[in-house]
Amino acid sequence: MSALHQVFENGLEHVELLPATNDNHGGVIVEMEGAMGSEVFATLLRASVSEWRRQGKKGVWIKLHIGLANLVEPAVKEGFRYHHAEPNYLMLVYWIPDTICTLPSNASHRVGIGAIVLNDKRELLVVQEKSGPFQDTGVWKIPTGVVEEDENLFMAATREVKEETGIDTEFQEILAFRQSHKMFFQKSDLFFICMMRPLSFDIEKQELEIAAAQWMPLKEYADQPLTQKHKIFKYIADLCSAKMQGEYTGLSPLRITSAFNNSFSYLYLNSRDLNVSSNSSDQF
């Protein structure tokens, strides 16, 4: 019982509640960690929600470690819905008031990068993939990949190029990005096209995912039938041309200190137009 909070009322009775902390939006958060039988949990949950309703609480969050999968069903039976899940836990939520639910939504977007790496012979670093939609199509494409949790875009671009082709690069700027919907698992998708400067030139392709890799004359890339068909390929070719002619400015990262927790974040902006000077901020 040591994990349970006790609320004494009138000095006579007490109601056992689930351990909870208040959030900043008038709700409570329950983080279940120790094992508990599903019937005990259901009883405590019912009493707790009733008490929180009396207190005028709004959203009730329950974070269940995967070891407590036996508590998912009783929570759902009490009216909870899923909010999000990570490999090791499931977050459920219940909105108590009759008013409109203002609970924040789950992470909605997957984020990917594509890397434009041009050498000084007007050649573009391209790969053929072993799986996915371009498998066995013979199409040459720029290295792409998913931005991992907590990974900065510019780091993801450097990492993916290195992993797929062995080429070391220096990130320069975001040239463009695409927002798509109903992609993987019906989630939305943001795909950032990154300009990279090569620091090495000898290709060593990755075996697992990459069928082939090469430096390809830009014209050949642009002339592929698929480049003509798929607008995104066409714009990548256009962006390459514009960059080679020195005509195009994208958004480059500036390191700034986060307002609330002193951690760093990165602001990507058109630093040519804004005239950002290195003494005005933590420059990238």
Place this chain on the structure above:
Amino acid sequence: MSALHQVFENGLEHVELLPATNDNHGGVIVEMEGAMGSEVFATLLRASVSEWRRQGKKGVWIKLHIGLANLVEPAVKEGFRYHHAEPNYLMLVYWIPDTICTLPSNASHRVGIGAIVLNDKRELLVVQEKSGPFQDTGVWKIPTGVVEEDENLFMAATREVKEETGIDTEFQEILAFRQSHKMFFQKSDLFFICMMRPLSFDIEKQELEIAAAQWMPLKEYADQPLTQKHKIFKYIADLCSAKMQGEYTGLSPLRITSAFNNSFSYLYLNSRDLNVSSNSSDQF
């Protein structure tokens, strides 16, 4: 039994398996919809995974409607982990091979917008919020909000400004964006700063979230103590100044047709530098 697939082996025995379809990456997807007892499910799941292992399958996905919360525990007991959840379902996953797991990760980013709306008196549309980190701070900030599932960035910006202030706007371009980590529920965050042209000027603030709204001289916004302290406020002020002087170009949306399913997506690029002409694509 009609929902179950049967595999006949040697013409003698058959093994009942869970209903599954193949994915494009050597795995299988099980979508459970009808009710099933947890013990029957556990038995079928064990037999199915065994069969899929024999067939050399890789990832096994199980999508459980929330009405089947009783099946979460047996799946976890068979070694499944959570992949992601939406209000009405939970996706679990199991990687069969001994090789490194190449399953795609969950949506990792929440996406938000902030809207810069300037009138021709050099005044910025600003609000004070009733909740959140700026509650009771007296700080005036630009309207911000979360991009909803399947919502285009430019639509989200127009919607949030209208909801919070009643002002109609026309989206112009993305001026900059910030990537932060370990934000809400430890997820990463992309925050897009949008330039909007006002189409109306009479403010009608929203009651639920907004304490006050006004057109504020840009200098007053920039001179707020918090603007000095928080770099993101400072850069928003700098971007306003640059835009008013006509010196800054961001990224504007072009509608392009998605390569695989003929749906639309939007590519945001520096259309001034790329010289995008309206006959070269589906112009925004």
